[in-house]
Amino acid sequence: MSALEANAAVAAGVILTGLSLLLLAVGVVSYTRLRHGRLLWVSVAFLVMAAQGLYLTVLAYKDRAAISGGDLSLGALAVVNLGVVIALYLAVLKR
Numbered sequence: 690m691s692a693l694e695a696n697a698a699v700a701a702g703v704i705l706t707g708l709s710l711l712l713l714a715v716g717v718v719s720y721t722r723l724r725h726g727r728l729l730w731v732s733v734a735f736l737v738m739a740a741q742g743l744y745l746t747v748l749a750y751k752d753r754a755a756i757s758g759g760d761l762s763l764g765a766l767a768v769v770n771l772g773v774v775i776a777l778y779l780a781v782l783k784r
Contacts, residue, residue: 691756691757691758695753695754695756695757696753698745698749698753698756699746699749699750699753701745701749701767701768701771702742702745702747702748703742703746704767705738705739705741705742705745705767705770705771705774706739706742706746707742708771708774708775709735709736709742709774710735710739712735712774712777712778713735713736713739716729716731716732716735716781720732727781731778731780734777735774735777738770738774742767742770745766745767745770749767
């Protein structure tokens with residue numbers, strides 16, 4: 690189970706990075722079409738979240754042994770950040 694947690698932390702970081710980069714691209718394209726300032730700031734937030742996801746992925750990959758031993762819980766942090774990315778996307782979603 691502990692090796693599964695370590696791999697899940699790396700996977701959550703990769704998913705966070707990929708989703709943030711995808712939403713960054715959507716935000717930039719939307720901003721160039723609509724020129725709405727809110728979309729630009731959300732795009733910047735997605736860029737920051739992508740950088741954070743990349744950092745978490747690298748950190749989780751390097752510290753897999755510590756995660757397996759129960760010393761670190763980066764997986765939960767990556768899942769919380771994934772929730773923040775989804776909340777940001779839903780905040781600017783046109784209804």
